[in-house]
Amino acid sequence: MGRLFGTDGVRGVANADLTAELALGLSVAAAHVLAEAGRFAGHRPVAVVGRDPRASGEFLEAAVVAGLASAGVDVLRVGVLPTPAIAYLTGALGADLGVMLSASHNAMPDNGIKFFARGGHKLPDELENRIEATYHSHEAGEPWERPTGAGVGRVRSYDEGFDNYVAHLIGVLPNRMDGLKVVIDGAHGAAARVSPEAFARAGAEVVTIGTEPDGLNINDGCGSTHLDKLQAAVVEHGADLGVAHDGDADRCLAVDAAGQEVDGDQILAVLALAMRDAGTLRKNTVVGTVMSNLGFKIAMRREGVELTETAVGDRYVLEEMREHGYALGGEQSGHVIVLDHATTGDGTLTGLMLAARVSATGRSLTELAGVMDRLPQVLINVPDVDKSRVHSSAELASAVADAERELGETGRVLLRQSGTEPLVRVMVEAADIDHARSVAGRLADVVKSALG
Template sequence: MGRLFGTDGVRGIANADLTAEMALGLSVAAAHVLAEAGSFAGHRPVAVVGRDPRASGEFLEAAVVAGLASAGVDVLRVGVLPTPAVAYLTGALGADLGVMLSASHNAMPDNGVKFLARGGHKLDDDLEERIEKLYEEHRTGAPWVRPTGDGVGRVRDYDEGFDQYVAHLIGVLPNRLDGITVVLDEAHGAASRVSPEAFSRAGAEIITIGARPDGLNINDGCGSTHLEPLKAAVLEHGAHFGIAHDGDADRCLAVDGNGEEVDGDQILSILALALRERGQLRHDTVVGTVMSNLGFKLAMEREGITLVQTAVGDRYVLESMKEHGYALGGEQSGHVIVLDHATTGDGTLTGLLLAARVVETGRSLADLASVMQRLPQVLVNVPDVDKSRVHTSAELSAAVAEAEAELGDTGRVLLRPSGTEPLVRVMVEAADIDHARAVAGRLADAVKSALG
């Protein structure tokens, strides 16, 4: 059996790859690993369970709740809320674990199960491996030891979670949002109620699109992976700017008043300067990934801020932040982590902080985002090659060195093997898009020659 856990929980096509039986079994295993069910004298383990609006989330939620309760865990069912809300409530309520049912930005047929440890933190590899091992052992043979009578878990709806999370978001803001108009694209997802409520309570005038989830339309031509509707709405309504989330609202991308995209690197640049101004950017450092635009790094250097880069994935960003005590980190895709106020990327929080900076400074989002100039970035996927040799091939190393010498300080080259497919990703940045394309094309040919 291949590893079930990917970079962000267990995902697959609901009712095909990810079945009710699997969700139930994984939840029982997670209860034993994360809640140590039955081992606390006088303490009933508690889990917070939430989901996005996907139709399949209804039966998968039922399976997860059944698995947890059958293992002796009391369940607080918070309903449709963003992933960061479930993480926050897991910590705030002192729960032993959290479970979120979502496939994030994926299309509707997919779904996923994401487990959170005490405090609302993502699981490290060791915990995931323990859950998966225990699940597989009992799937193939050994029956679970199950509590009976008053030992089984109890289940109740926790409707207070919505207001509790919104109050937390508003309490984080350094100032109110009165005087601005914002378009919110909720991707017909988990933030369809939360985000408009938070922005409205904070004082902003809002226009919402993509905020009518029906279980089938999540991420469908809207949200952070499809910015065209948001750009059109910002221009149509003359809004100050727009905010887009993905299905579980752990991402935030923006569109300025001119209809231009403001990506995760630009958002991080804006928030880094804001936090430093308030003395909250610890070690004057922000964390990104190896895919962060070179323009981001150059902007931070100019501003006297250090950029630490990790492997691709917000979990690696978070690990670096926790290990070294950094306050801010994220990805170009819009995962932004403000560690003093969230244990994971929080799209609604990010959007609120961005709006607060616009109001606080009196500057437009376009003006704030101009702190960094995005260098043209070209990404080419080279399939059907031996990706295991990407870092050991002498021929390829020579081609990369030649490209780097050609680009100098105004460009960058990155070759990265895919984590899930037999291909190598070639990324080239340069001051000129045509130059970037030319270098990327030559490197793609070199990858085929050396690794094909």
């Protein structure tokens, strides 16, 4: 698998790349790295372990629990819950670490392991590197320290996790949403129970699709990567809006009453103005990425809200927010982080806050999302090129400059090298989709000739 940790934990095909042996070994390594602070403080370390409904999660959970307990960590098994629920419970229960088994929006055969540090925070690279080095040291023959007798970890189910998490979500909402009709697509994933329950407790009339996980149907033609069923259901039921989650429910996309998609940038714009009006948008700043739609940037500038950009990836958004004390950030994909109430992207919380804004203002989601005009965006992946030269090629720089002059203030060009493949991503935004396609195509040709 090369380096085990990717951009969001360890992920691969379950029982092929991600085996029970690997899950057990990584869990022991994580226990040695993340639980030491608890031991030094004089208490038995505790871990919260959850998963999404994938069939492979059952044996991988067993391996993780066995690894943690064998390393002297007491384990609270919370069952099927969203990734942000594991992060929340890790912090709320004072646990030393959290473990989530999920491959997010990936197809069912994949699975993954994501670790959270004390407080429910994602791991920085330094801690991931230490866990990986500890794991490889054991694989090379260095023995584990193995407690015996009363020193081994104890395992128990923590069934209160569901209610505790839902109560937290309801408790941070600014207002109820009585009278609102909402369709929820749970992607047959980790939010299949949580999201409908939370919306119902907040007063909404709830219609559900994609909420019958059987271990095999997660993300299968549903959820945030397949909005067509949600769009049809919202129109069919005359709902005010629809909310779609991915497999582990750390993100959310929405659909308005007319069945039109409302993406992460639009959701972020709506919440930014809501928090600004409520006085909770710290430093009057929202954090986006370099891939945020130009329409979002224009809207924030018009509304007097500052925008800070990071590299693509919710971990970079989160790092920027934590470093500078910002309250709101997110991505076009629907990863939205409300740092006062969550340590990571939380799709259920995002959907609830969006619906609460609709209810509080009495305005439709269509009208609220209309604060920004989503400019057409064309993305072309150019493979088999020397991506390391994307910012040093004079020929390419000249072509980009020409394209930027042609687009003026109503368009944008972004060239970005892939982090995992030998390709360059060419992104062009323009007021007209045909214009964007034309410019993107020309730039892709220059990338091929200059970097091929």
